[in-house]
Amino acid sequence: MRAIKIVGLAGSALIVAASVNAWSQGSESAATSTATQSTSKSAVRKANHALSKRVSQALSKAGVDTTGINVLAKNGAVTLAGSVTDASQIEKAGSVAKGVSGITSMKNALTIHEGGNSSSR
Structure with missing residues (x-):
């Protein structure tokens, strides 16, 4: 009877030790996964900003007045907004x-700016 208790306790100790090791590995891999996602988000933001900048530069170079234009880029999809x-x-x-490399889709939401006096009397 005493041998059965010793074997049972040893088995329980092994299960606890295995559980602790498995849990530790899981948290390490979760930390690595979180770090990778943070890096990916940062890289995506930089890529979106770079694409937006390339489009704005191309518009200026082509003689388009970019004063009232906002160029929004997200994962290759570009929207031109403003007037x-x-x-x-x-x-x-x-x-x-549309001719800028890296664009997967383009939406042109530009409008014509109506000139005139906006002051009220």
Whole structure:
């Protein structure tokens, strides 16, 4: 009877030791996974910013007035938002942006800025 208790206690100790080791490995791998995700998010943000900047530079180089244009990039999808002075600038901005490498899709949401006096009397 005493031998059965000793074997039972030894078995229990082995199970506890194995559980602690398994738990430790799981938390280490979770920490590594979290670090990888943080790096990935940072890399994605940098890539989005770089694409947005390349599109803005291409628009300026092509003679499009970028003063009222916001270039939003997310995972290769680019949106042109804001306003320009005439309709020809909308079409030109769209075609120039489509030609920038790294763009997977493009949405042109530019509008024509109506000039005029905005002050009230």
